[in-house]
Amino acid sequence: MKNRIIILVLMPFPLCCVMLELKNRKYIVETNQEFVSTETAIGTGKVVSTTACASLCTSSDECCTANYNTSTQDCHLNSCCFPDTRPSENGIIIKKVAKPNIDDIKTKPIDCDDLCQGSREGIYRIFPNGTNEGIDVYCELENGWTVFQQRVDDSEDFERNWSDYKNGFGNLSANFWLGNENIHKIVSGTNYSLRVDMEQIDNITAFAVYQTFNISDESSNYTLTISDHSGNASDALGVCSHGKFSTSNEKGGWWRSDKFPCYFFNLNIRYANLRWRNSYLNGFPLKYVSMKIKRLLLHGSET
Structure with a gap:
């Protein structure tokens, strides 16, 4: 030829x-x-x-x-x-x-885990689930994490409406929410894990990992599915599993369920009130928190 x-x-x-x-x-x-x-x-x-x-x-x-x-x-x-x-x-x-006789070869990264080892941490464009429209995301590339939420200071207002939380807002290099629609596109049809990293104002750090993480589409209010907790921070988020996303109480969008702890636990609340509930952490507010996802491997996922 x-x-x-x-x-x-x-x-x-x-x-x-x-x-x-x-x-x-x-x-x-x-x-x-x-x-x-x-x-x-x-x-x-x-x-x-x-x-x-x-x-x-x-x-x-x-x-x-x-x-x-x-x-x-x-x-x-x-x-x-x-x-x-x-x-x-x-x-x-x-x-x-x-490749010869194969039509479904992946030609674009579907998340940060597709990028090369040794790449620089930062903002990349991904194309989840074979979609042509790309999503700009922040990648932590040491272990291939795709970050969808981060709080570093009080410069961004997280008390926002449904549309803002659906589409995303903020600065990918600082404070942001990637957007429920974007998160759903990334995790839809694939098994993902979640990692939450946090640091208190007294510089104590902790993390929580959930081996199962998914959110549904908008028609069911981006219902959260989460399970299989590990890490040195307690399972504060597990009570929110099967909760529907809500922005109705003007305290920052979050998943709500009928379980009492979930109603009050919210990492998108006003920055001064950020805490990881029911943890070994000593109750000081958080000065940093990030939520990130990664595709599960056949034999588990790195944490």
Whole structure:
């Protein structure tokens, strides 16, 4: 088969990209970029063209992406499909997007766990459940966590209405709620765990992990399902399982159930009143809290 280069006009790929078809393999070619993360590098070689670099990637079953430098003619192979990149005048990223006779190859990250080891912590765009519309999220990449809530100070108002909590608000690098609709899209149809990290004003830290986490769609008020607690912070959130999300009491949106502790426990309440209920923690308010999710592996999930 002859090599073909086809200009792409459909989003979400950037306008600088082209499609390269080589030996029944397809690649997205992105110019003016180079790899940042190298922990998943699997090899390098000297070649004379982008096509030759793609051919090296094709010859390796482990290779998912390659980075070609037009100046040095170095071709770096990488096993990760979604490497962290940075601008580079001479760099070209080559991404393998299909295999022979397979139509459902994942071409975009569905959450932070798809990004390469060694990538920088920060804001990335993910595409949950194969959707074309992306969601900007904050990624903690040491263990692949996708953060959906964070409180660091009192500069953001969390006493908001249903629409705000549905769509999300705040600054992804500081205080924010990702949005119930976005959270539902991420966890829908897949098993996820939840981790809550917290720090009190006296600098004592703690965490709670739940091996099961899910929220339903808007038609059932984003009902929470949560179970299987571990961690050195107590199971304060477990009583909210099967509770429906509510913003009716103007204390910050949260899940409500008929269980007394859940009604008063709320990590979206006014910042000065943040606490993790029924914990070994000594009752001081929290100065920091974040909630994050991660896909469960076949044999469990890292915490």
